Amino acid sequence: MTQITTADVVITSPGRNFVTLRLTTADGITGLGDATLNGRELAVASYLTDHVAPLLLGRDAHAIEDTWQYLYRGAYWRRGPVTMAAIAAVDMALWDIKAKVAGLPLYQLLGGASRTGALAYGHASGRDIPELLDSVREHLALGYRAIRVQTGIPGLDSVYGVAASSAGGGERYDYEPARRSAQGTPVRPVEEVWDTRAYLRHVPTVFEAVRSEFGPELPLLHDGHHRMTPREAAQLGKSLEPFDLFWLEDCTPAEDQAAPRYVRSQTTTPLAIGEVFNSVFDYQTLITERLIDYVRSAVTHTGGVTALKKLADFAGIYGVKTGFHGPTDISPVGHAAALHLDLAVHNFGIQEYMRHSEATLEVFRTSYRFTDDLLHPARRPVWASSSTTTPQPASCIRPPACRSTGCATGPCTTGEHGARPSVSAATDRTARLRTARSPGRATCRQRSPGLDGAGALN
């Protein structure tokens, strides 16, 4: 038996917030798990620190399934994004440890590679069609072989999923997948005006322009962001059939598993749903009735590698493929875990991949690669030993909902939050609560907190 001896919850904010669980065994082996739930980071940090970490000490690090069931069934309250993100972090860290002990990259323990790398799609967007076409060109130049297409809608000031401005200078268009308003305290969600009829009129013209510019072969995706009724979604699906989409994502509110029945009966456009789900049960109707073509869950938000492997296998029985969620609010640790599943499961479809910022990659140094137009997890099990002692640029906890550029460049103090909260966090009520409740757990560091992604998971 390999006992778990320490469980540390580490919160960092290299431009955005990440919560990471680091487990260490009596043999000194460490494993990392991603617990980042965007906009609710401290809820998961508290769940882990106050309720889960004490239960892990002394348990067998190799008993992954048993520990998963212990945490899932033992809490009385099952499922939910906070619970499942916490369980996911434990599960990922334990798989990381097991892979390291075995001396094999994780995908080998999951059955071995079914492919040489994972097809990835990137996010092209523009406020209008010419800007969008430029963005598609930039993504093709970066090596993407599949592209999600989103644009502004005439008459609407801004639309979620579309970059507010061009980065300029030939750089890619950037956008924040979980943005919040930059103004005021408390930080509030962004509110937008929406017009479904204008959207339904405009989107087919966008795909017509993209197809005429880039031809019929390029796999194209589109995200409806849960905005449509079944009738509206059916109308969009039908109108996009001539453009042969790879998928239409989240066309109806995802929590309504009956909604896609009507959409499915009306259109042959492939459907993808599930990035806000947190358990296999959220898919039960969707999969068994074959109402969708792709499951969109993330390792980080759906209970970890153990749960997502079961979901992929369940989906595979019904001919449903994977298309795992991969925004920048999933840390490189969570992303790495997904890549091992991508390589191993037979019913892989595609992997969403938004590149992390340079600031994030200074804290989480990954060893997965995007080369030859595919994503590749590391083929080696070794944990990069040098990283834990290498000084890193300052990173600092910031208020959990604060992701604006202004806050990201705010001051960062040193030392333990238990002793001295950071300047930016000190003005935030939740940060003060966290500091008072769990001193020494949530740590603001000037050095890398040992979050090298170049481990067995990566």
Ligand code: CO
């Ligand atoms: Co989406």
